[in-house]
Amino acid sequence: MSLLYFPNPLDSMTDPTHESVADLYQRIEKLKLLSAEQLPELHEAIDANQDWKRGDLALWLEERDWITPWQRRRLVLGKGSFWWNECLLKEPLGQEEENQSFLAHHAALRSKVILQVLPSASQDANPEEAEKAEESRAFWSRLFQLRHPSIAAIYSLHEETTSQKRWLVKEYFPEGSLAEELESEKIEVEWLGPWLRTIAEGLAYAHQEGFVHRGISPSRIFLLGEQKQQAKLAFGSSTLFLDPSKTSTVEDEDSEEEMVVPEGTIDYLSPEQAEDPENVDGRSDLFSLGCVAYHLLTKRLPFTGKNKLQKLLARARKDAPPANQHRADLPKPVVEILSKLLARDPQDRYESAEELIWALQAWPAAWPRSGGVYIPCDRVLETRKTVITESLPEELLQKPEEKSETISPPPLPADGKKKAQPQATPSTAKQDFDLEELTLQDDDKGTQSAQAKPATTKVNQSAASTSGSSSSGDEELFDLLPVDEDKKRTVVTASTTSKPEGEEKKEEETPENQLFMLKGRRKGDRPGGIQSVTFLPGEKQALSAGTHAVQLWNLEKGREIRQLIGHKESVESVSVSADGKFAATGGWDRVVRVWDLETGRQIRHLEGHEDAIFHVRFMPQDNYLLSAGRDRSLRIWDLQESRMAMWMEHSDWIRAIGVPPDGSFVVLAGGSNELQDYTVRVWELSSSEELRVLAGHRAPIWSLALSPDGTRAVSGGEDGSLFIWDLHRGTLLGRVAAHQHPITTVAVTTNGRWIASGSEDHVIKIWHAVDARQVETFVGHREAVASIAFSPNNLTLLSGGADNTVRLWKMNASQWLRNIRQ
Template sequence: MSEKNSQATEGSGDSETSSSDRSAAGSDEPTCVEPLRQISDYQLIRKVGRGGMGEVYEALHVRLKRRVAVKILPQDRVPDSSKRRRFFREMEAAGKLTHPQIVQATDAGEVDGVPYLVMEFVDGADVAHLIRQFGPIPPLATLEAVEQAALGLEYVHQNGLVHRDVKPSNLLINRQGTVKVGDLGLAQFSQPPSQSDDLTSSDLLLGTVDYMAPEQAESPKLVDHRADIYSLGCCLHYLLVGQTVFTAPSRIDRLVAHRSQPPPPISEHCDYPVPESLERLYRWMLQKRPEDRPGSMRDVLSQLVACRQQLQRELDGLEAPVASPGAHRFPMDANLRDVVEVVFNGSDRVSSPFAKTTVVGMPKRPTQDRSSTLTLVGAVLVLILSAIVFWGPGPVRPRQGETGAGTRSPAVSPAALTPSTVAGEEPEGADSVPTGIPTAHKGPIYALEFSEDGKLLVSAGDDGAARVWEFPTGKPRSELRDRDGELMIDVAVLPAGSRAVAASFSGRAYVWNWDENRVERTFDASLDHVESVALVDGTQVISSGVDDTIYMWDADTAYILASMPNDHQGGVRALAVSPDGRMLVAGDYEGNLSLWDLSTATQVATPSIGNEPMTIWSLDWSPDGSSIAIGGGISRRDGNRANGLVVLYDPERREVIQRLDGHINRVNAVRFSPDGRILYSVADNLKCWSVPDGELLQTHTIPGGELFGLAVSPDGNSVVVGASSGAVHFVPASGLGEPNPADPTP
């Protein structure tokens, strides 16, 4: 799931305009705020929802440094008197409510004619988003979620209010499994409205069609708390089935169905066994006439509790674990906490049954629509691999400089993680130290990083995994897998501990504790691919991806500390932080660089590195901070001009120091030695350059295809390289810094 940190999305009476009705793959886009950077004491970070009643932003209180949600009425809607009054109605309603199952309002006001409402930030996702992404959840988890929502709605009713827009996108669930009811924009007081109140006196249809009680469609101003009971029953159906009660294509047909057709039994459309007591409660809540429904939300709660307790007893009495039915991700006995662990915390209690097929090789800049291409590629690969298995002697590795194609394996066998020598070299004796890990990953290894003490090595690869190895024995220690099976492209090791940050093409950055073998936090503010991660200081992390926004966030909480929208186009591919933690350099696929002052999160320069268009794939800041190494390639070949290119840049004088040609292919990684005297680069081979004069000291040929990952041990004695074949090569640094007379001149 691309489960973005979410806040209440809006219902304006037209579900087609609600963010809850956008597709899961592209919903809740974390759009950074350009025209309005701050309102009152709140720094707006990114948009997390919108609708007819307002836009919701994640924000930070500038003095308290507390993360909140701020809803504002967009300026183009401020002149609309009815929307303005409705917005103030929500302020009034929210201010009256304090309950664990209600999104708490903490502040409200008006700045330059723009009203705003401040609420607690719910760190999680709305239920509609969760179901679209992960599918229906089991009855036990559903009962727990609906029971919590009912508690919140009972409190709303006790305070003389009717919600009138209860729907899955207005039920928010946080990472601890707490469900909260949000969005009181359509709430009304139970007593009849005054003649001057035009919020419900018009003929407008207020609410959301798929969850609207029949009487609300006829006269919104006359509904009472029983309309919320009907809507909650529709939510119950959605959680168990994964679709609305009535599914006719037109809104009018669905309105008519709610008024005249009996609701379809849940058991007919739900793959999970549904207890009869739950089916009866559902039918009771969806009675057409309000007087035929439960008299209060307290009646609903008592039935929900009874159903849940009965179901729990039945599950406890089973002798064997309950398997997942059909293609569902959650077993029958999963409770709400189990669901939350899978969705938000990366638990492997329930693994995805879906295998993915992809193209092996360095990821290219993403396009708008890749689904049809990947489907065709997957079909072709299945035929090719079938032919290889049937006719050929075994798998064939790509030739040097090429990338191959294959099927991403859902797991790596223990034998594949066994350290040994590489490239056909046999160990000299039983106690000999391996020169690498021949099958560290199934496919290219995009990133390598040492732990602070140099005793462990972290790798990230195309097979959707990040792994920890003991160095130099190559013994496997731990593994992290992306929950969607997307490739891992970068890693950064946090200091003083056993944690790393891994960047995934699923749009997430995982804070991973390898000693405990668990995901501590998942940062998912990026729109899509997270392509680079770097450390600022302590637990502060910088990440970037294809949404052209750079985020600075806290690894302990996953809270955004700053968001930095910029002029990069098509994705920020590489990041590097200065040794003192004050400056950031970012590079993109188009060869553009940007320099940032991290103390203010502002861009201070746009350096130029030459007239030729250069794709930037890697950046590294020298240990003394005097230069930046840039690795990539020019987009054309010109006579003797090499395609691969390394540039040394002086960030203080803002000028290029050296342009180092020599690689045949694009330079995928650059790294300085700990003393800053040598620069290593990898593409078709490993090259060592003298700094700052740019003399080529040595070229080291490494088998296994194109080279991607590169790291230098903290003591400077070893260089490790990751190849497209999936092998990690250990290269002693001794001798690499010495000139090699036999090295061919590029």
């Protein structure tokens, strides 16, 4: 990880004895304590107040909230830098001399964060200190991989090799924690329900990853949004080991043994954790969560006592009184849920957090009335209605498991066409954004700005977004065809021209990890290549589309099955229905065509687009299809009736589409150098409203892929960077300087573990989805890589490129995981 390291700001000092106001101004400018917009105003204030002393200047800055009281004191005392890496320190969040954590402003994220300094051992440290520091490092490295909308985010984890300093950057919550809500007069059951469910969802994820929180309390649950109806759970060091400096000792008068419990959590501790803190499971967290909810609703603790020992004995010897004894208006389901959570015996509680989540359906308002993204975005820049040609059918808004069996499309009318009439709407004004880079991992030798990149030719293509099974079959190794010992393979071709008799088939070196290569059809000497590839369910067949043909391939035999003939110009995108029976294609002839893959017959001809189509995508409900392109429109087609069911207008070209498994919203990305809308946008289908505008790219976006659960998105474009987005919160999780040339395609595995990116540099790179670490590079294409797709079982990767080849690559996931863990 390439980092710019700044010394500990508490290490150095400047002698303030003879420092003038002018000197202090220069030091403020040098320290970059103020923004470029604030400095001129400060200069004018100094000119207008010639009698100012250093303290007056610093006090003036504090009164304007430009600096904090802590910064003012340090500034006047002449203490050192206020910067730690990319963070401008605002104030300590504890004892200053401990130097454990700070409130800071992150320059790249442009938001407040918490910077926490981790224990580190010097070279002359004793073995106990060294072991403790190493345990802390291992714990936070593992905790850093937890990524869930209901868990407080750790944005980055840093280690400076020279000084052995370690620190991390965490999410900051200005709205405060649940501890502050204990002071309110009364908390409504309906207000408590949504955050209780979201915290349970976060716990379910953490438990699956092997974590038990062991420290849940109101002060560890943070609130979000103006109405404070969503919450996040912050994990801490109690998850790994019990630090004596943060614990209390309770002596059991009967056994004369001492129990060590985390400070501040004793009121919410489970009986089994009080007895043996190291031998608990997820049910202990559910007990603590129940204690928090009980306390908030009743304003009383479920287990009381005059001291800590009596409190612990109370939960071990008697049940908590029903919550309605302290608050009579509580609904019966709420009382029953709390009683089950607070059962003394873990066997009598909910078996898992998942079971609690479903039980909360009986809790008033705990579950949203409709699907979709329910966590509000903290960066919503604009909201506007879409233009709808006709009302959206109810079945389109159903989740896949709720819909009826897919109905095969009826025959086309005699003319083969059924044209939809779009309505025009004016474009909205472009927003101007400038989000600084947050580099998670740069595997190249340097970072190159968009302006410094060489001029390249665009390869229009579709982003290979994935959804489906969460099978983790990537632990296996897979060979589609046996690899020769001398690493050579005969190139399989599907050429329309036959070779002269007696001519040997051309052989070429097989790149490492490449299983085989197929050559696409070519019409005469016309240049062109493969623009889009995708697997069919079962991984035995694949589709490719490009300049000259749409081809169905048998991957077991390495040969073409058939062509899909009908397009008059280059095809930019191909998609396959969930059942594998139908394919959809779109391209420069402005027509969406739907094919029966068993017969190769075209069964739908959908017109309406006014310019090239860049992306087509089946909805999770196979009766509906999305298409978008250069005419700045997204269209949803009803395939059963061969008509356009919905139409949205965008402010720029749409080059890529993403849809979550439940089909509740759609994510659009694109842009052009003319209109310069380089944003990712999220539209909710049920309300026909734009929910999110994600800004960060500084050049057109060519590709987009969603995580299998639909909570995150990966985008790539002309700037050569991968952006990773949290779609629930509408925030940027990180940016990776991935390629030195434009990124033309991205994909995510169906288990969400790996990200792939393809570029005009002819290279495919594989990234670990958690920390954006590059684990593999596939080199073989002789021209730009235009499209990539992971197989549903995550064992192989399919790619197509401007060299008119389709290549299959082997995923060495087990080796990549071993390398990461080392």
